[in-house]
Amino acid sequence: MFHRLNLIYHRRETEMNKHIKKISNYSMIGGMSVMVIATLNGCGDDAGTQQQQQQQVQQQSVVKEGATVTIEKQVDGSYKILDEAPSVRTRIILIEDGKERILSQEEIDKLVKEEEARVDAGTSKLTEDPAKVQESGGMGLAGTLMASMAAGMVGSFLMNKLMNNQNYQQNRRTSYKSPSTYSRSKNSFKKAAAANKSAKSSSPRKSGYFSNKKSSTRSSSFGG
DSSP states (O other), X not given: OHHHHHXXXXXXXXXHHHHHHHHHHHHHHHHHHHHHHHHHHHHHHHHHHHHHHHHXXXXXXXXXXXXXXXXXXXXXXXXXXXXXXXXXXXXXXXXXXXXXXXXXXXXXXXXXXHHHHHHHHTOOGGGSOHHHHHHTTOOOHHHHHHHSTTHHHHOHHHHHHHTXXXXXXXXXXXXXXXXXXXXXXXXXXXXXXXXXXXXXHHSOOOOSGGGGSOOOXXXXXXXX
């Protein structure tokens, strides 16, 4: 009788140990699964964070292909560039008789067209001797606009006609309110051009079929 009870007890103990071992194995597998899932989620978070950081860098290095130009009418009736800086889009701010306003695109186009006609006729002050320009009272509004660093954006075709003219290059310098204004403007556009070049070269390139297609880009001239 006693021997039989021992056998029954031993059998139950063996079954219980097997059951406990099975539960332990399940717990171990479950724990490993949780660790694997957590690791994968962590990798996913890192990838997402990295992508977000790249997008922020790209947004911060937005290509600035425009310019904000402030032109002021002087007491003698001539116009001078008061301030100028690179910007995402081009704006021409005009100050006349103490009042400030932004020129419309129609006004800009009209000014460029009028100055182009003078250049073609050989009567534009942009191509005259700088000394004569100063003696005759300086630049008008259209000439001052085309002497700015934004000239290539508002009138690229006309700018191409003027770029190789030595008088034009000299008249550009005197079209600013002061030599320091001209230097500051020129340097700011040089820095913007360098930053844009760096941003474009560091941006990820597309792979596959469409990477072989050439895209047309609009170039602007900031020289002077």
